[in-house]
Amino acid sequence: MTETLLSVRDLKVHFPIGKGLLAGAKGVVKAVDGISFDLKPGETLGIVGESGCGKSTLGRAILRLAKPTDGTVVWLGKDFFTLDKASLRKARRELQIIFQDPLASLDPRMTVGAIIARPLKTFHPELSRAQVDARVKEAMAQVGLAPEMMRRYPHEFSGGQCQRIGIARAMILRPKLIVCDEPVSALDVSIQAQIINLLRKLQRELGLSLLFISHNLSVVRHISHRVMVLYLGKVMELSERDAFYANPMHPYSKALISAIPLPDPKAERARERVMLQGDLPSPLNPPKGCRFCTRCPMAQEVCHSTEPPLSPRSDGRLVACHFV
């Protein structure tokens, strides 16, 4: 058994929705509602689901960018939520994030060199300018940016290059884990492929772990070792990648995979499709019982009353469904 890098247990992030000063809280959005998983060093976990499923909030809560309501996040054996300030600061160097919108996540008034150097200067003020410059150049080379671009500004770069800058900024502290929040969703297909290959290379060569958050299941398939499917804040299925794509078990996983339009017209015409009815229910008021029951083609009475536990199946995957 390899040691566990990150261990998330029953993590909850609830947002109160206010109705104004006097009326008090109107309700609570349970964006993440009891999620548990482990991540090994060098492993990529793909986190998939539609809008409102809590995938981004989960990533942010692990980094403590969103305030968790309950649960634990254990990082290399230490409880991340009870760490004192100094230890938290130290641990944070090892966890980085890259964002969806490559240009919006870069300060337009800073040069590319300064943006990439910023985390290093924050955590290692003792380094000389020459040392910082050397590390910046190293990070830029890792992500395929020419060092002479250091003195230029973000607006001079294309979306794909801005995402490389964001990755270099995450890499410069030599982290163990990078949370990638929809890192290729805003990019053109030809650029998306470049960034996926870059992340695969960094992971392979440096043994990085990635939490790869995406709504695009074809992209997730190309980068993940395991896949976790979320629906309204809960895990529906957690499985090894190949087993998942060959035979998705949860009805929601089946529907997600079957909804992807394939870039293959003959396969498209031949396909049997699991078509879901309706839209996602409001996360403010999720259905009782199984959250997926209102759209599930297999739903029975029990699904409307009892929430199915996330339980292991013969091949080791976890599925939350009464009928699988």
Added chain:
Amino acid sequence: MPSTRTSADVAARQAAAPILSARDLTVDFKLEHGWVRAVDGVSFDVRRGEVLGIVGESGSGKSQILMAAMGLTAVNGRCSGSVTLEGQEILNASPEQLDKVRGSAMSMIFQDPMTSLNPYMRVVDQLTEVLVAHQGKSKAEAVDIAVEMLERVRIPDARRRISLYPHEFSGGMRQRVMIAMALLCRPRLLFADEPTTALDVTVQAQILDLLNGLVRELNAAVVIVTHDLGVIARLCDRVIVLYGGRIMEEAAIDALFETPRHPYSQGLLAATPRLDDDTAHDLRTIKGTPRALAGQTAGCPFAPRCDRRIERCTAETPALQRLASGRAAACHLVTS
């Protein structure tokens, strides 16, 4: 749904007169540093019952083709060439002329239903406006037709929901309202600009299904612009691959997906992650970045990124050559 997508069917349909014809359509924009070309000499036809896809990456000019045809080019833009709707010139037509055809003979579905519906108007007023204006219906008649159309795009409880405001609908439901609005006057030509890009994948599947059924039923001509080859594969009969404002390749969809001829089409297909390809190897990439602005230099716009480039590619712009079975490609290396 009858299969209308083989080369033979496409060839047969080509005999009919086109509803929409674009000839040498060029769109330029005046920016701070001068004029830039977004669309560079694009020609195509669309016929009744045909779904034409235009696929391309950002800056390829794909949306500007639709905007030019709809007379919606931004004020700093200038269009030249010709676009005819059933033989009548509509490019640079006066607002009065366009008002006669927009919303009735031709209509458009936009990408973002929230910003293209008026947030201050109830859905019922937005839907009936077009019927009252174009078809002289009374308000009561128009409401009945609108409710019926909302039912056809599968909005439950349409009679009640029609009185709601756009923000009271979910994203998928708003896009259904947009589709209903575009189809109200039974247009003979429908444009759709990334109609499902803003939607979740399960909702996208519903909307694509709905669109497919409705356009086949109406027997309209449809032009869909998207960056998603999956959407093209699901909906279209014929496809145009656009790069740097120019047509790189045009073919029936089976032909394009099975035997792409242009190096850009080949690269685009290979770079698209699939559910059935090999994950042990890296994805194929196209080096460099999409060209932001078209028509600035001589030669093929794709030449700077093409790994099969020869000297001629940067000196001389390849013309779109007609090949066998109704396809065409613009590449010096592709010959029939």
